[in-house]
Amino acid sequence: MNPIAILVLVLILLRLAARLVLALLDRRHVRERSGALPPSLASLADPETFGKSVEYTLAKNGFGMVQETFSQALLLALLFSGLLPALASVLGAGPLGQAGFFVAALLLLELADLPLDWWRTFRLEERFGFNRNTPGLWAADAAKGMLVQAALTWPVVLLVLELASWLGRSWWLWGFAAVGAFQVALTLVYPRWIMPWFNTFKPLEEGGLKERLLKLAGRCAFPVNDLKVMDGSRRSRHSNAFFTGFGRFRRIVLFDTLLAQLDEAEVEAVLAHEIGHSKKGHTLKFTLLSLAFTLGGFALAGWLGRLPAFAAAFGLGRAGMGATLLLLVLCGPAVLFWISPLLSGLSRAYEYQADAFASLEAGVEGGPRFLISSLKKLQKENLGNLFPHPATVLFTYSHPPLVQRVARLESYEEP
Numbered sequence: 001m002n003p004i005a006i007l008v009l010v011l012i013l014l015r016l017a018a019r020l021v022l023a024l025l026d027r028r029h030v031r032e033r034s035g036a037l038p039p040s041l042a043s044l045a046d047p048e049t050f051g052k053s054v055e056y057t058l059a060k061n062g063f064g065m066v067q068e069t070f071s072q073a074l075l076l077a078l079l080f081s082g083l084l085p086a087l088a089s090v091l092g093a094g095p096l097g098q099a100g101f102f103v104a105a106l107l108l109l110e111l112a113d114l115p116l117d118w119w120r121t122f123r124l125e126e127r128f129g130f131n132r133n134t135p136g137l138w139a140a141d142a143a144k145g146m147l148v149q150a151a152l153t154w155p156v157v158l159l160v161l162e163l164a165s166w167l168g169r170s171w172w173l174w175g176f177a178a179v180g181a182f183q184v185a186l187t188l189v190y191p192r193w194i195m196p197w198f199n200t201f202k203p204l205e206e207g208g209l210k211e212r213l214l215k216l217a218g219r220c221a222f223p224v225n226d227l228k229v230m231d232g233s234r235r236s237r238h239s240n241a242f243f244t245g246f247g248r249f250r251r252i253v254l255f256d257t258l259l260a261q262l263d264e265a266e267v268e269a270v271l272a273h274e275i276g277h278s279k280k281g282h283t284l285k286f287t288l289l290s291l292a293f294t295l296g297g298f299a300l301a302g303w304l305g306r307l308p309a310f311a312a313a314f315g316l317g318r319a320g321m322g323a324t325l326l327l328l329v330l331c332g333p334a335v336l337f338w339i340s341p342l343l344s345g346l347s348r349a350y351e352y353q354a355d356a357f358a359s360l361e362a363g364v365e366g367g368p369r370f371l372i373s374s375l376k377k378l379q380k381e382n383l384g385n386l387f388p389h390p391a392t393v394l395f396t397y398s399h400p401p402l403v404q405r406v407a408r409l410e411s412y413e414e415p
Contacts, residue, residue: 004313008079011334016072018337022392023065029389030057037386044376044386044402053383056128063124067116074112075330078105085315088323095165098322099158103150105326110146117142125236128383133235141198141235148194156182157325164305164321172302176295183290191244191251201228204254209264213252216268219363222275226251233257238382241270243278261381265365266374272364273371276357282350289343293336301328340395347398352408359412368409375402375409 001009034054037047045053078084087104091097121138125131159178164171195201204210204227217224224243232239232255239257243250252271259267277283304310305324308317316323359368378384379402388401399405 002309002313004310005080008313008331008334009076011331012072012076015334015337016068018395019068020065022389022395023061023068026385026389026392027058027061029392030054030061030385030387033387041386041403044406045380049380049383050386052128053379053386056383057385059124059127063120067120070116071109071113074109078109079314079327079330082315083108084323084326085319088316088319093318093320095158095161095320095322098161098320099154101319102157102322102326102329103154106153106329107146107150110149114142130237131235132233132237137235144197148197152186157322160325161321169302169306172298172305175301176298179298180291180294183294184287187244187287191253199234200231201253202231203227204229209259209267212264212268213271216272216362216364217252217275220272220275220279220361222250222278224250224252228253229256229259230254231256233260239378241267241274243274257381261377262374265370266377269358269364269366269368269371270374272358272362273354275362276354277350279357279361280350280353282354285350297328297332301325304328337395344393344395344397348393348400351399351405355405355409356412359409368412372406372409375406 031054034051037045037050084105087108088097088101091101091104118138121131121133122135156179160171160175163174163178167174204213210227213227214224216222228251230253237257239255239261241252241254241258243252252274254267254271258270262270301321301324304327305321311317311319311323311327314323314327316327355368355371358364358371364370379386384402386402388397393401400408
């Protein structure tokens with residue numbers, strides 16, 4: 001086997017092994033603490049909810065190991081079975097064919113993953129009372145999702161390939177500029193014109209909650225004129241809130257499940273936390289970080305594109321720059337996994353900062369009290385894991401574990 005192919009194989013298997021070890025550590029950690037809830041944590045969950053959360057965590061853990069093993073086996077089959085060269089030869093070597101090859105390979109992975117996604121939705125989530133989806137709606141979502149992915153990806157890849165053929169060695173800088181501009185534009189386009197294809201968004205009804213949230217935005221100098229409620233309950237009992245865009249394009253979205261689970265003061269505290277991310281520059285910083293990774297990826301593509309041995313290691317020596325870009329997308333996670341502790345740690349630090357903003361700077365009634373109560377309610381409603389293993393937190397948790405987060409929030413309370 002080609003040394004490059006061996007290196008890629010080793011990296012993929014190392015990532016799989018690490019993910020499975022993390023899952024096993026988390027599984028043992030939860031089981032060892034699955035007895036009676038310690039009195040010190042009695043305020044975070046009642047015994048019945050704690051028992052259900054342990055069961056749900058273990059079920060998700062087991063399914064996650066199956067899904068991870070399947071997805072990596074599928075990736076290895078795609079890379080080493082000869083399917084990619086066959087697909088490339090069918091679609092042709094020109095820019096149109098290369099762009100089609102890129103999109104088709106990604107859609108093959110999406111299609112292969114659908115049975116597991118179905119099982120997760122209609123077996124795992126259904127078992128614990130979270131699923132509200134229907135087979136018809138699930139199938140429509142899957143079809144529309146792949147259509148949107150193809151419609152967005154194909155023209156961008158085609159543009160990058162044309163730039164590569166026009167501009168010589170400097171193509172990757174212009175390719176980065178094009179894709180970076182597309183990423184920024186998508187933050188505006190996606191919530192306003194694409195998400196409504198999947199969900200219904202209605203203005204938040206006039207009343208006390210809307211007045212409260214608009215006053216909060218005013219106090220925080222966070223201009224917003226678009227408060228929407230999304231029909232998350234149509235598919236799941238899980239809840240969320242987020243904002244998208246910037247400036248006059250900013251939109252705040254609240255799941256209807258969130259409004260059903262929390263009272264007005266708690267919704268205000270949750271929104272203050274989300275505003276904190278913006279006021280502290282977290283959204284901008286993550287956007288810039290994403291662009292930096294994109295720039296690094298294009299620089300690497302520019303270098304590997306001049307090394308015929310890279311694509312040839314997978315039988316794609318004649319497939320052009322489209323093959324190089326696809327291989328980077330497919331193999332990149334095996335490398336990026338090892339820096340995930342840095343990215344996850346940064347995200348958790350930002351969550352603490354947003355909590356502090358909501359508790360100390362946003363002028364929310366009760367300081368951190370209502371954010372604490374909202375987190376406890378959401379823990380109960382979503383059956384969150386109270387005892388994740390520290391290694392799992394290190395690699396995969398974008399938010400601090402509830403126990404640590406509540407302890408930090410309680411330190412902000414006045415004596």
